[in-house]
Amino acid sequence: MISVEGLHKSFGELEVLRGVHTRVERGEKVVVIGPSGGGKSTFLRCLNLLEIPTSGAVLFDGIDITARNCNKPAIRRRMGMTFQHFNLFPHLTVMENMTLAPKKLGLMGKAEAAQEARELLERVGLPDKANEYPGRLSGGQKQRIAIVRSLMMKPEVMLFDEPTSSLDPEMVGEVLEVMKRLALQGMTMIVVTHEIGFAREVGDRVLFMDEGRILEEGPPDQIFSDPRQPRTRDFLNKVL
Amino acid sequence: MPLFYDTLGALSFMERLERNFITADRWRLLLDGLGTTLQVSFMAVILGIVLGVLLAFMRLSKARPLSFLSGAYIDIIRGTPLVVQLMIFYFVLLGPTTKLDKAIIAAIAFGCNSGAYVAEIVRGGILSVDHGQEEAGLSLGLTRAMTMQYIVLPQAFKNILPSLGNELIVLIKETSILGYIGVVDLARAGEQIRARTLDAFLPLIAVAVVYYVLVKFLSFLLLRLERRLRESDQR
Ligand SMILES: Nc1ncnc2c1ncn2[C@@H]1O[C@H](COP(=O)(O)OP(=O)(O)O)[C@@H](O)[C@H]1O
Ligand SMILES: [Mg+2]
Numbered sequence: 456m457i458s459v460e461g462l463h464k465s466f467g468e469l470e471v472l473r474g475v476h477t478r479v480e481r482g483e484k485v486v487v488i489g490p491s492g493g494g495k496s497t498f499l500r501c502l503n504l505l506e507i508p509t510s511g512a513v514l515f516d517g518i519d520i521t522a523r524n525c526n527k528p529a530i531r532r533r534m535g536m537t538f539q540h541f542n543l544f545p546h547l548t549v550m551e552n553m554t555l556a557p558k559k560l561g562l563m564g565k566a567e568a569a570q571e572a573r574e575l576l577e578r579v580g581l582p583d584k585a586n587e588y589p590g591r592l593s594g595g596q597k598q599r600i601a602i603v604r605s606l607m608m609k610p611e612v613m614l615f616d617e618p619t620s621s622l623d624p625e626m627v628g629e630v631l632e633v634m635k636r637l638a639l640q641g642m643t644m645i646v647v648t649h650e651i652g653f654a655r656e657v658g659d660r661v662l663f664m665d666e667g668r669i670l671e672e673g674p675p676d677q678i679f680s681d682p683r684q685p686r687t688r689d690f691l692n693k694v695l
Numbered sequence: 696m697p698l699f700y701d702t703l704g705a706l707s708f709m710e711r712l713e714r715n716f717i718t719a720d721r722w723r724l725l726l727d728g729l730g731t732t733l734q735v736s737f738m739a740v741i742l743g744i745v746l747g748v749l750l751a752f753m754r755l756s757k758a759r760p761l762s763f764l765s766g767a768y769i770d771i772i773r774g775t776p777l778v779v780q781l782m783i784f785y786f787v788l789l790g791p792t793t794k795l796d797k798a799i800i801a802a803i804a805f806g807c808n809s810g811a812y813v814a815e816i817v818r819g820g821i822l823s824v825d826h827g828q829e830e831a832g833l834s835l836g837l838t839r840a841m842t843m844q845y846i847v848l849p850q851a852f853k854n855i856l857p858s859l860g861n862e863l864i865v866l867i868k869e870t871s872i873l874g875y876i877g878v879v880d881l882a883r884a885g886e887q888i889r890a891r892t893l894d895a896f897l898p899l900i901a902v903a904v905v906y907y908v909l910v911k912f913l914s915f916l917l918l919r920l921e922r923r924l925r926e927s928d929q930r
Contacts, residue, residue: 503834505830505833505834527833528833528836528837528838529836531833531834531835531836532835532836533836534834535834535835536834538827538830538831540827542825542827542828542830542831543831544828544831544832544846544850545850546849546850546853555835555837555845555846556832556835556836556837559837559841559845560836560837560841601831604835605834605835608835608836
């Protein structure tokens with residue numbers, strides 16, 4: 456579904472991605488781990504063109520989305536993304552946060568969007584928050600809303616950039632729960648996270664990224680129990 | 696006339712009030728002057744905001760020439776006195792080449808001046824909105840323009856409302872130099888009364904009081920608007 460070939464990204468002199476190759480199949484759950492500054496976020500952001508790669512290709516269903524003439528909003532509509540800091544729109548209610556994009560892009564009518572939003576809120580256990588402003592929600596609630604806001608666009612793949620790392624520990628579970636259910640429904644997911652339990656349970660494959668490359672990849676059991684690269688081992692020793 | 700001058704000190708306060716404001720309907724001068732001040736300010740504010748938003752977008756644009764042009768404009772406006780700008784607009788640029796009314800030329804001059812300051816305020820406001828907001832909008836598949844319109848600008852506006860209000864108040868007070876090109880605004884009206892009655896105190900204090908009340912009234916309205924906007928997101 457997504458095929459990444461020789462992806463490079465530099466910010467001025469700083470080379471952040473130095474040739475990333477990988478493929479993600481439809482329905483696959485890929486977990487990305489690695490030390491801070493290793494390029495994990497930049498990698499995800501290149502996938503939905505929040506960053507434009509310096510060189511290399513990202514093929515999405517066979518189409519090179521890094522091509523200059525590609526319609527970025529149309530591509531991004533097919534990929535949901537959630538961020539470490541949620542990035543809910545503070546001036547809009549939860550309902551408005553969720554219905555803004557589908558309405559403004561003409562994908563749903565007002566009533567249809569509201570109905571869809573209510574169903575999604577129900578599914579993540581927040582049906583009573585529809586008219587609340589984000590400022591009055593807890594971190595865990597915000598991230599659950601951010602996830603269903605992305606789902607409003609009916610994406611084919613979801614990108615998660617450290618969705619639980621700015622949460623208080625007691626709120627991590629509720630967000631991972633939502634992600635697990637999404638995985639069970641067959642969503643294609645690429646998740647940057649340090650939640651090893653989640654990676655083992657949900658992940659089909661783990662990528663270890665360091666210094667702008669994928670140093671090692673494999674099934675979670677192998678990566679976590681028997682990493683081949685010393686760098687992976689070092690990293691796992693630190694986080695486990 | 697000298698006799699008249701000498702007697703001034705002997706007049707009672709009520710007589711002075713009458714001479715300065717009632718005789719020859721002099722209060723009408725002040726009222727008309729206030730009208731002119733308000734008209735010029737209103738036109739200048741509208742022009743200033745439109746121009747300021749435009750300049751801010753140019754300044755933030757990735758197209759180098761646009762950004763440079765806007766930067767140079769803002770730099771020149773901020774680096775020269777407003778009185779000089781006003782006189783250039785009237786005596787050099789628009790006066791000799793058009794048949795525009797003095798007050799209109801003045802409004803254009805004040806608007807062009809205010810635009811530079813508004814541009815900096817708006818630019819700061821846009822930059823004050825967390826970059827993650829724009830990214831969240833884009834990642835939902837919204838276009839850049841939609842993201843600006845529905846996500847960044849509403850938040851920026853809320854942040855800059857106090858500064859915009861301040862700019863409005865500064866602008867109104869700055870129009871008191873309209874007399875330099877012979878427009879009779881509130882300040883010049885006071886000056887005309889002074890010249891006729893040779894009493895400096897009352898006309899000038901009256902002018903100051905009218906400006907003060909006007910500014911207070913506007914501050915009050917702005918504060919209410921701010922409060923209303925803040926309530927809407929209950930943070
Ligand atoms: N917009 C940017 N401009 C300059 N440097 C950046 C930018 N984004 C990321 N970087 C740098 O790229 C490197 C990798 O960052 P990132 O992809 O966020 O790593 P990770 O998510 O693995 O912690 C870091 O050194 C970071 O400072
Ligand atoms: Mg990161």
